Amino acid sequence: EVQLLESGGGLVQPGGSLRLSCAASGFTFSNYAMSWVRQAPGKGLEWVSTIRGGGDSTYYADSVKGRFTISRDNSKNTLYLQMNSLRAEDTAVYYCAKNRGSGSYPYWYFDLWARGTLVTVSS
Amino acid sequence: QSVLTQPPSVSGAPGQRVTISCTGSSSNIGAGYDVHWYQQLPGTAPKLLIYVNSNRPSGVPDRFSGSKSGTSASLAITGLQAEDEADYYCQSYDSTLSGYVFGTGTKVTFL
Numbered sequence: 001e002v003q004l005l006e007s008g009g010g011l012v013q014p015g016g017s018l019r020l021s022c023a024a025s026g027f028t029f030s031n032y033a034m035s036w037v038r039q040a041p042g043k044g045l046e047w048v049s050t051i052r053g054g055g056d057s058t059y060y061a062d063s064v065k066g067r068f069t070i071s072r073d074n075s076k077n078t079l080y081l082q083m084n085s086l087r088a089e090d091t092a093v094y095y096c097a098k099n100r101g102s103g104s105y106p107y108w109y110f111d112l113w114a115r116g117t118l119v120t121v122s123s
Numbered sequence: 124q125s126v127l128t129q130p131p132s133v134s135g136a137p138g139q140r141v142t143i144s145c146t147g148s149s150s151n152i153g154a155g156y157d158v159h160w161y162q163q164l165p166g167t168a169p170k171l172l173i174y175v176n177s178n179r180p181s182g183v184p185d186r187f188s189g190s191k192s193g194t195s196a197s198l199a200i201t202g203l204q205a206e207d208e209a210d211y212y213c214q215s216y217d218s219t220l221s222g223y224v225f226g227t228g229t230k231v232t233f234l
Binding site for chain 2: 107
């Protein structure tokens, strides 16, 4: 079964750090770009970051650039999001998503989503 | 503030046809970037509904259809059913923002 399973969410103080993980199964992980998308409470979806299958290229939303780092370990079929200098406005459910599409970035879409993990930034 | 604008809500009677618009600009939909649609049932993760403007993934009922023209796109639901009550989001790429963008979201409810 094709599946994505996140972990690592929780409560963190402003200025703190947190690392999210997303374990993939049921498909050849290294063949696909992967992304993080977040959703603040009661709000819409916001793209956060994308990484190519080989991990050689990464892309970030301006709102997280310089604070968040996306990475992957293809030997472990796992995607990561290192979040530093966290702010209250980073509070959201973070979704790990698999990318698909013909061609290269940015001609991709999100064809498989994990259940989401809640990150709360508060003192 | 999203660059893709959707109506906050649309409603219809069971069996009726409803449409959701997604209005962009020359830096996203109008630049030729594809539009994709996602359905988010209450309390769950989004699910891919339509990809590359008008294609349905396996398992998505054919009462869902998508189209794109100029700087806008539309999602149509024909024969509205109870399980279609959800939030719907369009998504594309914006060359000015250099990133993926989602629409503001539309809640579909029964009259």
